[in-house]
Amino acid sequence: MGLKPIKLYWRNHVPNPSKVLIILEELNLPYETSWVELQGLKQKPYTDVNPNGRVPAIEDPNHNITLWESGAIVQYLVETYDKANKISYSTFPEKYLTQQWSYFQASGQGPYFGQAAWFNLFHEGAYGESPESAKIRYGKEIKRVAGVLDGVLAKSTWLVGDKCTYADLAFTMWNSQVAFIMSSRTGEHAWNPDEFPNFTRWQNACLGRDSVKKVLSVLSEKG
Incomplete structure (x- = not known):
């Protein structure tokens, strides 16, 4: 069975969401994007996804997880989906x-x-x-x-x-x-x-x- 699309909440002119987009592309993962208007960042329903009220955030239905903070998202995507170590390492150090x-x-x-x-x-x-x-x-x-x-x-x-x-x-x-x-x-x-x-x-x-x-x-x- 194929992977379900990962949902990325983002907006333009902000480098951190683009950081996540690059990793999604590198790993050839299916995804869909949800644009968050500036005035919507600090209020519901978006704060139910990210209580910090910033982008990016993701919802991954394949593992039933919602994450925010771009560094945490990237680490999650790599550890979960980069099994071939295309853009990561499993070796020490x-x-x-x-x-x-x-x-x-x-x-x-x-x-x-x-x-x-x-x-x-x-x-x-x-x-x-x-x-x-x-x-x-x-x-x-x-x-x-x-x-x-x-x-x-x-x-x-x-x-x-x-x-x-x-x-x-x-x-x-x-x-x-x-x-x-x-x-x-x-x-x-x-x-x-x-x-x-x-x-x-x-x-x-x-x-x-x-x-x-x-x-x-x-x-x-x-x-």
Whole structure:
């Protein structure tokens, strides 16, 4: 018997739901999407799915489970459905190194890149002010995270082992937003991808995967 579609709750212009979409595509899993309007995030019926009121969340009828938090969703999908280890490892120490990078993405990339996006792009419109100190702080964090990755990737093609894993792909959608997030920054605060050649090469390799290209196409169509 074939798998029933996994339901993904999502909205565009938010990298974390796209992270889950990429994994669904990589594992060739059947899925359907449910668009959540901004005003619907913090109220029922969506808060019955995710009491935190954010996307993504999934409902998997194959195992009767509802999950939210993109990192937890990705780990669930990989452990449940990637039996061939297409984008994961079951060997030691690779399995745990992959988890390490996945947690770094969830704690060290996503939140800081998101704060940089907020203060560079949206804070002034919401509050009528533009805090330069916050822009500097989170811009530095983007460069710091990129530098950590660049240093590791100077020694290897991928973060772990000899193949692209879910950990590499977890970074892709936030990385793809950096030029836009930092577009207003100039001088020493500007984003220059040439300063991070290994990071840039790796990101381009991730962008070249069929799963990522399909997701980017879907996002473009959704607008």
